[in-house]
Amino acid sequence: MPNGDEGQGATIYEVAQRAGVSIATVSRALRGTGPVAARTRERVLKAVEELSFTPSRLGVSLAQGRHAANGIVFPDLSGPYFAEVLLGYEEVASELGRSVLILSTRGRAAVQDLVRDLVGRVDGMVIFGRTVEDAVVAEIVRTGMPLVMLARDPVDGVDVVSSENVESAEALAAHLLGHGYTTFALAGADDQGDVTQRWTGVRRVLTGHGIRSPEPLPCEFTVEGGYAAGRTLLGGGSRPEAVICADDQVALGVILAAEELGLDVPGDVAITGWDDIMTARHARPALTTVRQPMRLLGARAAWALDELITGARTAPSCQILSTQLIVRSSCGPHPLEEK
Amino acid sequence: MPNGDEGQGATIYEVAQRAGVSIATVSRALRGTGPVAARTRERVLKAVEELSFTPSRLGVSLAQGRHAANGIVFPDLSGPYFAEVLLGYEEVASELGRSVLILSTRGRAAVQDLVRDLVGRVDGMVIFGRTVEDAVVAEIVRTGMPLVMLARDPVDGVDVVSSENVESAEALAAHLLGHGYTTFALAGADDQGDVTQRWTGVRRVLTGHGIRSPEPLPCEFTVEGGYAAGRTLLGGGSRPEAVICADDQVALGVILAAEELGLDVPGDVAITGWDDIMTARHARPALTTVRQPMRLLGARAAWALDELITGARTAPSCQILSTQLIVRSSCGPHPLEEK
DNA sequence: TTGTAGGCGTTATCAA
DNA sequence: TTGATAACGCCTACAA
Numbered sequence: 001m002p003n004g005d006e007g008q009g010a011t012i013y014e015v016a017q018r019a020g021v022s023i024a025t026v027s028r029a030l031r032g033t034g035p036v037a038a039r040t041r042e043r044v045l046k047a048v049e050e051l052s053f054t055p056s057r058l059g060v061s062l063a064q065g066r067h068a069a070n071g072i073v074f075p076d077l078s079g080p081y082f083a084e085v086l087l088g089y090e091e092v093a094s095e096l097g098r099s100v101l102i103l104s105t106r107g108r109a110a111v112q113d114l115v116r117d118l119v120g121r122v123d124g125m126v127i128f129g130r131t132v133e134d135a136v137v138a139e140i141v142r143t144g145m146p147l148v149m150l151a152r153d154p155v156d157g158v159d160v161v162s163s164e165n166v167e168s169a170e171a172l173a174a175h176l177l178g179h180g181y182t183t184f185a186l187a188g189a190d191d192q193g194d195v196t197q198r199w200t201g202v203r204r205v206l207t208g209h210g211i212r213s214p215e216p217l218p219c220e221f222t223v224e225g226g227y228a229a230g231r232t233l234l235g236g237g238s239r240p241e242a243v244i245c246a247d248d249q250v251a252l253g254v255i256l257a258a259e260e261l262g263l264d265v266p267g268d269v270a271i272t273g274w275d276d277i278m279t280a281r282h283a284r285p286a287l288t289t290v291r292q293p294m295r296l297l298g299a300r301a302a303w304a305l306d307e308l309i310t311g312a313r314t315a316p317s318c319q320i321l322s323t324q325l326i327v328r329s330s331c332g333p334h335p336l337e338e339k
Numbered sequence: 340m341p342n343g344d345e346g347q348g349a350t351i352y353e354v355a356q357r358a359g360v361s362i363a364t365v366s367r368a369l370r371g372t373g374p375v376a377a378r379t380r381e382r383v384l385k386a387v388e389e390l391s392f393t394p395s396r397l398g399v400s401l402a403q404g405r406h407a408a409n410g411i412v413f414p415d416l417s418g419p420y421f422a423e424v425l426l427g428y429e430e431v432a433s434e435l436g437r438s439v440l441i442l443s444t445r446g447r448a449a450v451q452d453l454v455r456d457l458v459g460r461v462d463g464m465v466i467f468g469r470t471v472e473d474a475v476v477a478e479i480v481r482t483g484m485p486l487v488m489l490a491r492d493p494v495d496g497v498d499v500v501s502s503e504n505v506e507s508a509e510a511l512a513a514h515l516l517g518h519g520y521t522t523f524a525l526a527g528a529d530d531q532g533d534v535t536q537r538w539t540g541v542r543r544v545l546t547g548h549g550i551r552s553p554e555p556l557p558c559e560f561t562v563e564g565g566y567a568a569g570r571t572l573l574g575g576g577s578r579p580e581a582v583i584c585a586d587d588q589v590a591l592g593v594i595l596a597a598e599e600l601g602l603d604v605p606g607d608v609a610i611t612g613w614d615d616i617m618t619a620r621h622a623r624p625a626l627t628t629v630r631q632p633m634r635l636l637g638a639r640a641a642w643a644l645d646e647l648i649t650g651a652r653t654a655p656s657c658q659i660l661s662t663q664l665i666v667r668s669s670c671g672p673h674p675l676e677e678k
Numbered sequence: 679t680t681g682t683a684g685g686c687g688t689t690a691t692c693a694a
Numbered sequence: 695t696t697g698a699t700a701a702c703g704c705c706t707a708c709a710a
Contacts, residue, residue, distance in 0.1 A: 062687070372690085395688065
């Protein structure tokens with residue numbers, strides 16, 4: 001097809017000229033937004049075909065005042081948790097006709113600027129808890145940008161989608177108490193995020209049983225971070241009977257540290273995770289954890305955001321998705337209290 | 340700050356008016372693209388501040404004729420492989436001042452349309468092998484859109500970034516032969532993708548040793564897919580001594596199937612994976628696999644794409660990243676041939 | 679049923 | 695050093 005017309009870059013004007021009509025007619029014919037005579041439409045479509053015309057997204061967006069795109073901000077994509085949530089988000093957003101822009105804040109210096117740039121590219125966005133400073137979030141809200149926050153404490157006037165954390169943490173703690181453990185350590189910490197909620201639940205149960213609530217040991221939410229935490233928690237003199245970890249990756253790291261210290265899991269120390277990532281099931285020992293619906297989390301966020309963008313809903317909503325305690329072998333042989 | 344001005348939506352005209360200058364001057368002052376008197380600049384910046392003006396991304400893009408954004412198309416984000424690659428890609432793209440749009444083709448009907456839409460939003464894009472039909476790729480190339488393909492056979496005139504597959508597959512096969520295994524099965528198949536390259540390497544070594552090359556059994560590249568394949572391969576009468584899997588997730592599924600069939604891994608059957616995802620190390624038994632630099636793959640793609648976009652390079656390049664055989668326990672007790 | 683013309687928000691050229 | 699003004703590509707009242 002060696003004709004002079006480059007397939008790219010044809011504008012609506014060229015189409016109009018070729019079809020012998022005005023650009024308004026081309027637009028109408030293409031968008032079905034007004035009456036067009038059958039024969040005229042044919043001519044237009046033919047010209048469109050011949051020039052392989054695709055309306056410039058920029059032009060459309062500028063004229064319509066919308067991007068037909070959503071953003072999502074997360075701290076990191078390493079590890080399955082964020083990837084799964086993203087997958088659920090993209091799937092729904094795409095179904096709703098919106099492209100997805102991603103932004104990872106991991107190790108970024110000028111997060112603020114990056115987020116601002118993102119704001120200028122989308123009709124609405126999702127932000128994970130512990131990703132962007134409150135001040136920046138407030139700024140975004142002030143611009144009127146539809147916003148859904150994920151996995152964090154409620155925020156005034158903002159949509160939030162979270163997994164249930166407190167009650168499942170209580171269930172987890174209760175289960176461990178059923179094993180007879182009396183000394184605990186907590187690995188990982190965040191601020192106003194989902195992990196904080198988990199510790200709230202754990203501590204409530206522990207103190208309810210007269211057990212001193214331990215301070216969580218901060219660490220990165222990675223296997224490496226867990227490993228470092230594990231060395232600290234298990235290498236010292238007063239080793240806890242059980243280590244409750246902020247998530248599965250941390251738990252895997254703690255197990256690694258335990259092995260290296262010559263400790264048996266769960267014989268010498270019980271270890272639990274959170275999320276139920278794929279590895280949790282295949283790990284040795286298999287991880288006792290709390291399963292949260294990662295993909296659904298993303299999907300729900302996408303739907304909520306859509307409601308906000310279309311104006312189908314204006315009042316902020318707060319969704320809490322239910323979770324499930326998954327007992328495997330890393331917390332020890334099954335106690336009698338078995339449910 | 341209860342003034343009437345909404346922080347959002349201020350245009351360059353309003354800034355200009357407030358500063359008592361023309362929009363051209365505002366633009367120059369902001370972009371440093373021409374001479375502006377110090378006092379004038381001050382006034383402009385003050386107005387910008389007061390109106391919290393941010394240039395409309397749409398306006399900028401339209402005027403500059405560029406999006407400052409890249410796309411990436413992948414089949415699925417479930418499992419660590421694509422997530423890791425994406426992470427590397429986003430990190431570099433973001434550093435280069437480009438936003439990242441993602442598109443998953445998983446289970447999508449109108450992939451073609453979605454990809455076309457993406458094309459209209461970016462300055463360049465990355466496409467994983469086995470994601471988009473060749474015809475569509477050709478169409479994209481024809482538009483002049485900078486394109487980098489990932490993890491697939493070379494394509495004429497298109498940048499490709501891949502991990503080394505053939506040689507490492509040969510090394511893997513040789514290692515298994517060193518164990519003394521003589522009957523094999525291959526789990527997973529694709530078309531012109533990286534898995535095909537792996538089978539090429541494996542078969543070359545096997546036939547070189549007079550061993551009949553098995554046909555790969557197609558399956559989804561997930562744990563579930565591997566499980567199904569495992570049931571088929573191991574449940575029948577003539578069980579192979581070793582199952583070489585297309586990737587780690589498939590291998591994990593095969594292990595699951597083996598366990599369920601009462602088979603010991605590696606006692607009754609050796610199993611190997613590919614990628615070296617986190618789970619490979621923690622699995623029981625730990626997975627013998629080939630490690631490929633997933634993040635680097637994404638990073639390299641982002642750099643290559645940048646060269647193409649900026650025009651720093653015009654000739655297509657083909658990068659092959661090196662991989663590493665990781666021997667763990669899933670292929671059996673270490674043979675004497677130990678390197 | 680179709681065409682004209684203004685608007686969306688920038689950038690950049692060319693005079694002044 | 696500054697200001698008009700023409701692109702950029704499209705949508706959409708409003709007129710005809």
